[in-house]
Each structure stands twice: as structure tokens, then as C-alpha cells.
Amino acid sequence: xxxxxxxxxxxxxxxxxxxxxxxxxxxxxxxxxxxxxxxxxxxxxxxxxxxxxxxxxxxxxxxxxxxxxxxxxxxxxxxxxxxxxxxxxxxxxxxxxxxxxxxxxxxxxxxxxxxxxxxxxxxxxxxxxxxxxxxxxxxxxxxxxxxxxxxxxxxxxxxxxxxxxxxxxxxxxxxxxxxxxxxxxxxxxxxxxxxxxxxxxxxxxxxxxxxxxxxxxxxxxxxxxxxxxxxxxxxxxxxxxxxxxxxxxxxxxxxxxxxxxxxxxxxxxxxxxxxxxxxxxxxxxxxxxxxxxxxxxxxxxxxxxxxxxxxxxxxxxxxxxxxxxxxxxxxxxxxxxxxxxxxxxxxxxxxxxxxxxxxxxxxxxxxxxxxxxxxxxxxxxxxxxxxxxxxxxxx
Amino acid sequence: xxxxxxxxxxxxxxxxxxxxxxxxxxxxxxxxxxxxxxxx
Amino acid sequence: xxxxxxxxxxxxxxxxxxxxxxxxxxxxxxxxxxxxxxxxxxxxxxxxxxxxxxxxxxxxxxxxxxxxxxxxxxxxxxxxxxxxxxxxxxxxxxxxxxxxxxxxxxxxxxxxxxxxxxxxxxxxxxxxxxxxxxxxxxxxxxxxxxxxxxxxxxxxxxxxxxxxxxxxxxxxxxxxxxxxxxxxxxxxxxxxxxxxxxxxxxxxxxxxxxxxxxxxxxxxxxxxxxxxxxxxxxxxxxxxxxxxxxxxxxxxxxxxxxxxxxxxxxxxxxxxxxxxxxxxxxxxxxxxxxxxxxxxxxxxxxxxxxxxxx
Numbered sequence: 082x083x084x085x086x087x088x089x090x091x092x093x094x095x096x097x098x099x100x101x102x103x104x105x106x107x108x109x110x111x112x113x114x115x116x117x118x119x120x121x122x123x124x125x126x127x128x129x130x131x132x133x134x135x136x137x138x139x140x141x142x143x144x145x146x147x148x149x150x151x152x153x154x155x156x157x158x159x160x161x162x163x164x165x166x167x168x169x170x171x172x173x174x175x176x177x178x179x180x181x182x183x184x185x186x187x188x189x190x191x192x193x194x195x196x197x198x199x200x201x202x203x204x205x206x207x208x209x210x211x212x213x214x215x216x217x218x219x220x221x222x223x224x225x226x227x228x229x230x231x232x233x234x235x236x237x238x239x240x241x242x243x244x245x246x247x248x249x250x251x252x253x254x255x256x257x258x259x260x261x262x263x264x265x266x267x268x269x270x271x272x273x274x275x276x277x278x279x280x281x282x283x284x285x286x287x288x289x290x291x292x293x294x295x296x297x298x299x300x301x302x303x304x305x306x307x308x309x310x311x312x313x314x315x316x317x318x319x320x321x322x323x324x325x326x327x328x329x330x331x332x333x334x335x336x337x338x339x340x341x342x343x344x345x346x347x348x349x350x351x352x353x354x355x356x357x358x359x360x361x362x363x364x365x366x367x368x369x370x371x372x373x374x375x376x377x378x379x380x381x382x383x384x385x386x387x388x389x390x391x392x393x394x395x396x397x398x399x400x401x402x403x404x405x406x407x408x409x410x411x412x413x414x415x416x417x418x419x420x421x422x423x424x425x426x427x428x429x430x431x432x433x434x435x436x437x438x439x440x441x442x443x444x445x446x447x448x449x450x451x452x453x454x455x456x457x458x459x460x461x462x463x464x465x466x467x468x469x470x471x472x473x474x475x476x
Numbered sequence: 477x478x479x480x481x482x483x484x485x486x487x488x489x490x491x492x493x494x495x496x497x498x499x500x501x502x503x504x505x506x507x508x509x510x511x512x513x514x515x516x
Numbered sequence: 517x518x519x520x521x522x523x524x525x526x527x528x529x530x531x532x533x534x535x536x537x538x539x540x541x542x543x544x545x546x547x548x549x550x551x552x553x554x555x556x557x558x559x560x561x562x563x564x565x566x567x568x569x570x571x572x573x574x575x576x577x578x579x580x581x582x583x584x585x586x587x588x589x590x591x592x593x594x595x596x597x598x599x600x601x602x603x604x605x606x607x608x609x610x611x612x613x614x615x616x617x618x619x620x621x622x623x624x625x626x627x628x629x630x631x632x633x634x635x636x637x638x639x640x641x642x643x644x645x646x647x648x649x650x651x652x653x654x655x656x657x658x659x660x661x662x663x664x665x666x667x668x669x670x671x672x673x674x675x676x677x678x679x680x681x682x683x684x685x686x687x688x689x690x691x692x693x694x695x696x697x698x699x700x701x702x703x704x705x706x707x708x709x710x711x712x713x714x715x716x717x718x719x720x721x722x723x724x725x726x727x728x729x730x731x732x733x734x735x736x737x738x739x740x741x742x743x744x745x746x747x748x749x750x751x752x753x754x755x756x757x758x759x760x761x762x763x764x765x766x767x768x769x770x771x772x773x774x775x776x777x778x779x780x781x782x783x784x785x786x787x788x789x790x791x792x793x794x795x796x797x798x799x800x801x802x803x804x805x806x807x808x809x810x811x812x813x814x815x816x817x818x819x820x821x822x823x824x825x826x
Contacts, residue, residue, distance in 0.1 A: 096484070100487070128618075217803065217804060221803060221807070223611050224550060224551055224610050224611065224614050225803055225807060227614055228751075228803070229799075229800060229803055232744060232799055232800060233800075236793060236796050239789075239792055242789070243790060269480055269484055269487065270483055272487055273487045273490070276487060276491065276494075277490065279494075280494050287501075356622060374494075399633075399637070400629075400630045401633065405626075407622050407623070407625065408623055408627065408630075410622050410623075411619040411621075411622040411623025411624075414615065414619035414622075415599055415619045415620070415623075418615060419599075422606075422612065
């Protein structure tokens with residue numbers, strides 16, 4: 082019936098375009114929202130988010146693949162040897178495509194559990210990477226932190242490129258297709274799952290931001306000395322935020338790897354996974370969830386449209402389109418910095434249900450936000466939740 | 477059963493639901509903030 | 517025939533270039549209080565100016581050096597006026613300006629790629645990866661660029677020292693970098709000083725860039741890729757100290773090539789791939805251990821010596 086859809090739209094490739102856009106949109110929603118969480122709310126300018134995504138990709142290529150091979154061997158099928166570096170890459174295609182995929186083909190449960198396993202490990206490793214990132218984030222501020230994080234992202238690419246056992250070095254490697262049991266197109270189901278996870282992560286982040294924990298994060302962003310003097314553990318909170326956001330970002334690395342069924346470190350370039358999410362953040366407005374979403378939508382649409390209509394543009398522009406994308410990235414970033422630094426959607430005051438700031442200042446108000454009717458329950462996450470505190474004119 | 481088509485339309489549905497939800501929530505929040513402001 | 521092994525020559529040429537670039541980077545930090553991520557890309561401009569002059573107009577690359585300097589300075593002024601000045605006037609803080617320099621870097625790297633592509637198409641020269649080594653002269657068996665680069669480095673240091681300490685313009689530059697508002701109150705035309713500083717840093721970076729293809733293979737992203745080494749060099753010497761930048765830049769350049777070569781001989785040839793990691797490790801180590809670099813170490817020693825005297 083896909084041809085019916087194909088005949089409804091102009092070309093069959095448009096379906097592929099839609100799936101592609103959906104996938105990249107989902108991925109960038111995850112990354113950009115996590116970035117928004119870190120910068121817009123905790124004030125950590127994380128220019129190394131490429132490294133968080135890479136961790137997810139490497140999880141799939143290094144750990145999940147090996148696990149699959151072990152399971153397959155237990156299941157009785159014979160694999161070609163893969164312990165040495167050369168064999169790892171050389172036999173990779175045979176091992177994955179012929180053996181592992183046919184093993185997964187009739188076991189949907191195995192496929193799904195491998196996917197969930199990858200998610201779990203990626204979350205954990207992402208959190209570890211977040212912890213590693215938070216080490217310099219404690220002692221360094223602003224621009225020094227940016228330098229360190231960018232360097233970390235580059236270093237992780239080099240590590241991936243040179244250690245063959247992680248992701249096949251310069252050649253890359255195939256990973257088992259966990260959706261082999263699915264009788265249709267692998268891209269569609271991956272795109273659906275990515276969008277679903279993007280949606281879920283959006284709501285998770287939004288809930289965290291609208292809770293008292295979110296207010297704590299904004300307070301840290303605005304004036305961290307005050308918060309520290311009130312007695313909150315500022316570095317601990319920052320570390321928690323980074324670990325949490327890193328874990329979620331790693332999920333997008335996992336999904337990307339499964340979409341291509343192929344991992345190579347050149348897929349995780351700095352410009353792609355760091356600068357474009359930052360542009361989305363700037364376009365939508367930092368610190369603002371809906372703004373980030375809008376930024377993702379606009380930027381992804383623009384990029385895919387450029388790629389799709391390459392042949393139209395080729396008449397006017399004589400150079401390859403990839404350079405045009407970079408120029409647009411730089412130009413738009415500067416334009417938005419100059420003309421619209423708060424983004425398209427201005428940041429609104431934090432809304433905690435049940436708290437009426439005006440009344441609070443003027444009179445003694447007993448606030449019980451649990452009885453409020455609207456907009457999301459707050460869930461105090463982490464050890465530093467303010468859930469039990471009553472607000473009586475206290476910041 | 478043609479799973480592909482089903483998933484395809486689920487994807488389109490998600491694509492429509494997500495922004496709608498977000499827009500509705502945002503408008504609701506901003507309206508209640510404005511209402512709080514006006515009641516000062 | 518040559519007494520100095522090729523690896524040392526290579527290291528000294530590279531280190532001189534990094535040193536000049538680090539000085540420029542530190543100058544930018546002193547002037548604008550931001551790390552200029554686009555600094556390495558100015559070197560990229562220098563590379564391609566040299567290429568254009570040599571391959572298209574058949575001028576010796578050495579004549580191209582002053583041309584690169586001027587062109588780089590002008591490009592730098594243009595970028596300053598269009599982007600950084602505007603953002604600073606609008607009240608952007610350090611982070612916003614740094615993001616702007618990142619955007620400039622992306623933009624300029626793409627522009628250099630486009631230019632190289634255009635050269636490829638229009639003049640059928642291969643501009644995507646080239647080396648200008650054969651255009652060089654020989655000085656007693658050594659390739660000309662080897663003493664020239666080192667000499668340019670030393671001359672730059674001497675001229676800068678003289679400029680900053682003795683001339684009025686130099687003193688004004690130092691005053692502006694210390695305290696912008698106070699200097700303008702004292703009657704210094706801070707706008708002109710800033711333009712001059714940006715001209716100087718852009719020109720220096722392009723000059724260093726023009727020297728690169730004489731020894732090393734270059735492509736449009738060579739300049740941008742050096743930014744890690746440049747930052748490591750500046751940070752090692754202390755981000756606010758020009759003389760530290762020279763030592764730091766030279767040190768980072770030397771260690772990047774020599775340490776890699778040494779490890780390659782002892783451990784194995786695979787170490788060569790990890791070469792970009794050397795300046796990164798230096799950078800991270802400096803930032804975590806002593807953020808003020810060698811300058812900070814020097815001040816600490818001085819302070820402790822004062823304490824022991826008392």
C-alpha cells in the first residue's frame with residue numbers, strides 16, 4: 082500500500098524524504114532539548130554534545146554487537162573469527178549481515194530486548210560521560226569551559242577513529258539490525274521509535290523544568306553564589322543535570338546507529354551534532370522548551386529542503402551543497418545572535434502551578450501547589466528536590 | 477498486514493500530535509500567567 | 517649533507533608558525549576578552565592567498581607574505597566591524613561573542629572550501645591539497661623556509677615588544693586592554709585602537725598561514741584544524757601574556773611533532789594517528805591544573821619568593 086501513498090504524493094522518493102526528516106527531527110529534538118536543559122537552565126554552555134552522542138553510537142557498535150555475537154554463538158550458529166582488529170572489520174559484514182541478522186529474523190523479542198539493552202547501557206555510559214564532563218565544569222567558567230568541551234568532543238572522535246575495536250576505525254562497521262524481524266522498511270520503524278522517544282523526552286524535560294527542581298536550576302543559572310550560600314550543593318546539582326542530559330543524548334546516538342545499521346566515527350562530526358543543535362537552540366530561544374522544538378522544526382525543514390531541491394539550486398550555485406549548508410549555519414547563527422538573541426519565542430516566567438507570585442509578595446499566602454489544577458505535575462527529581470518546602474516569601 | 481503503512485501513518489500522527497500538544501500547553505501556561513498577573 | 521635532522525627542521529618550522537598564531541590569539545584575547553575560535557581560519561586565508569599568488573600569477577611565495585599580511589588584516593577588520601563590534605555594542609557577553617567567533621569559523625571555512633573549489637573549476641589547478649615546497653629557495657642545503665620562518669617569528673616578537681612598550685600606540689593598546697572605559701575617558705580613541713589590534717592579529721595569522729604550505733601539505737581545513745594547537749599554545753603560556761604565548765606556542769608546536777615522532781620510534785608507527793591528541797592533552801592539563809598557564813606558575817614562584825624574603 083506504500084505505492085498508494087506513493088501515488089498520492091508526487092514521487093516515491095518523497096516518502097523516503099518524509100521518513101528521513103522524521104528521523105533527523107526526532108534525533109535533533111532529543112539532542113537540542115537536552116542541550117536546552119544544560120544551557121538554558123543550568124547555564125552550562127555545552128559545546129561538546131557531539132561526545133555525548135558518540136557514546137551512544139559506540140555503545141551500539143562495541144557492546145551490543147559483541148553481545149549479539151555471543152548470543153548467536155550460543156544459539157549454535159558459526160561466526161567467523163573477530164577477535165583481532167583486522168578480523169573485526171573484515172569479517173564484520175559477513176558476521177552481521179549473514180549470521181546475526183538471520184538469527185534475529187524470527188525472534189522479535191530478541192530484537193526488541195537488544196534495543197532496550199542498548200538504551201540502558203547508553204543511558205549509563207552517557208551518565209558516566211556526563212560525569213566526566215562535569216569535572217572541568219566545576220572549576221572552569223564560561224569560555225574556558227567551552228574550550229575544554231570542544232576539545233573533548235574532538236578527542237573522542239580521534240579515539241573512535243583509531244581504536245578499531247570500538248567502531249571499526251576508519252572503515253566503520255555494521256551493527257546487527259535489531260528490526261530484522263520486521264517485515265517492512267527498517268527506516269520507518271526506527272523513525273517512529275525516534276519520534277516517540279523525542280516526544281517522551283520532551284515531556285520529561287518539560288516536567289522537570291516546571292517543577293521546583295526547574296526553579297532551582299534557573300536560580301543557579303541566574304545567581305549561583307546566592308544559591309550556594311542558601312545551602313544548596315551547586316556543583317552536585319550541576320553534575321546531576323549534566324549526567325541526566327548526557328544519558329538522554331546518548332539515546333539519540335543509539336537510534337542513529339540503528340537507522341543506518343552502520344557506525345563510523347565520521348557520522349558524529351562536531352559540526353553536525355554540536356553546531357546545528359546550538360543553532361536550533363538560538364533560533365527557538367534558549368531556556369524555552371517550545372522554542373527549542375520550533376527551532377528544531379525550522380532548521381531540519383530548511384536543511385532537508387535544501388538537500389531535496391539540490392538540482393534547482395545547482396543552476397544558481399556552482400559549488401557543492403554541503404558548503405552552502407555550512408555558510409547558512411554560520412550566517413544564521415550570527416543573524417540570530419545579533420537580531421534575536423532571545424530567539425523566536427521569548428522566554429516566559431517559570432510557571433509553577435499554584436504559586437501566584439503577585440499575591441505571594443503582597444500577603445501571607447499558604448501555597449500548596451499540589452492542589453493546583455493545571456499544566457503538569459512537578460516531579461522533584463534528584464536528591465535536591467524542593468518538594469517538601471513551603472514557599473512563604475522565600476526564594 | 478502491511479506494517480509499513482501502519483507505521484507510516486503512526487509517524488504522521490505523531491508529527492501532528494506533538495506540535496499540537498506543545499502549542500496547547502504553552503498557550504495554557506501563558507494564559508494562566510497572564511491571569512495571575514492581572515489579578516494582582 | 518644537512519646537519520639537522522629533517523624532523524627537527526619540520527618541528528621548528530611548525531613551532532614558529534604556531535608561535536606566531538598563538539601570539540595573535542593572545543592579542544585577540546587581550547583586546548576583545550574572548551577566545552577567537554576563528555583564528556586558525558585566518559591562517560587558512562593566508563594559505564590560499566599564497567596559493568593564488570604562486571600558482572596563478574607565478575610570484576614567489578615570499579613576495580606573497582606581505583600581501584597575506586595586509587589581506588588578512590583587512591579581512592579581520594571587516595569581520596570585526598560587521599560582527600563583533602555590533603554584538604559588543606548590543607551588550608553581548610563573553611559567551612555570545614565566543615559563539616559568534618565559532619559561527620565565523622564555520623562560515624570562513626566553508627568560504628575557503630568554496631574558493632578552493634572555484635579555483636579547481638576555473639583554473640584547473642588542484643587546490644584541495646597542495647604544497648608549495650618547490651617554489652622555495654635553498655640556503656646552504658637547507659630549504660629556505662626553515663630559517664625564514666624562525667627568523668620571522670623572532671622578528672615579530674621583537675617588533676611587538678618594541679611596539680607595545682615604546683610606542684604610543686602600543687601603550688594605548690595595553691591601556692585599552694586593561695580597562696576600556698577608563699582609557700576612553702583618558703582620551704584614547706578606543707575604536708581606532710581596537711581596529712588596529714584586529715588588523716594586527718589578522719595580519720599575523722595570515723602571515724603564519726602563508727608560511728604553512730611551504731613545508732606542509734595543506735587543504736582548505738588545515739587552518740581551522742590548527743586551532744587546538746593554537747589555543748593550547750596560548751593557554752600554556754598564560755592567556756593574557758604575549759611573551760608566554762611565544763614560549764607556549766613554540767613549546768606546543770615542538771612537542772606535537774617531536775613527541776609524536778619519538779613515540780613512533782619507541783612504541784610503534786600507530787602513534788602517528790594520535791598526533792592531534794597531544795595539544796588537546798596539553799590544553800586540558802593546563803586548564804585543569806593551572807588555568808593561568810606558565811604565567812600563573814611564574815607568578816606563583818614570584819609570590820612565594822617574596823614571602824620567603826619577608
